[in-house]
Amino acid sequence: MHKTIRILAAAALASACFPVAAQPSAEQLEKVRAILKEADTNSDGRVTRREYDAHRADIFAKLDRNGNGVASADDAPKIRIAKKKFTEKLEQVLAMADKNGDGLLSRAEWDQPERDIFALIDQDEDGIIILADLPVL
Numbered sequence: 001m002h003k004t005i006r007i008l009a010a011a012a013l014a015s016a017c018f019p020v021a022a023q024p025s026a027e028q029l030e031k032v033r034a035i036l037k038e039a040d041t042n043s044d045g046r047v048t049r050r051e052y053d054a055h056r057a058d059i060f061a062k063l064d065r066n067g068n069g070v071a072s073a074d075d076a077p078k079i080r081i082a083k084k085k086f087t088e089k090l091e092q093v094l095a096m097a098d099k100n101g102d103g104l105l106s107r108a109e110w111d112q113p114e115r116d117i118f119a120l121i122d123q124d125e126d127g128i129i130i131l132a133d134l135p136v137l
């Protein structure tokens with residue numbers, strides 16, 4: 001393939017990752033990149049569906065410190081500074097994932113996100129996201 005055409009094809013592919021109406025901000029994209037990078041537990045530059053799901057399960061387990069299956073304010077640590085950090089993180093996650101708005105995050109809510117970021121990015125549905133292929137803004 002001609003070089004210019006290849007670059008154009010890559011650009012088209014990158015923009016296809018996100019529908020135009022839901023064009024993510026640079027900040028959102030940076031966040032997604034950070035999440036995916038963390039999820040790449042064997043650091044091979046590819047995030048598999050398995051790695052992604054394991055990473056999400058890990059995040060939930062960290063939030064649900066008392067292990068009752070729900071992430072809530074009850075899970076906050078006793079130390080004040082740690083508590084503040086936890087609450088901030090929890091509020092962020094609740095804003096995204098607390099579908100019924102009860103201030104508690106159940107595992108079901110966490111496991112069925114409104115937007116499955118992995119599926120959104122994995123356009124060819126092969127269950128693998130190659131980090132180097134992520135669009136750059």
Ligand SMILES: [Ca+2]
Binds near residue numbers: 039041048051
């Ligand atoms: Ca990997």
Ligand SMILES: [Ca+2]
Binds near residue numbers: 065068075
């Ligand atoms: Ca809990």
Ligand SMILES: [Ca+2]
Binds near residue numbers: 099100101103105106
């Ligand atoms: Ca809830």
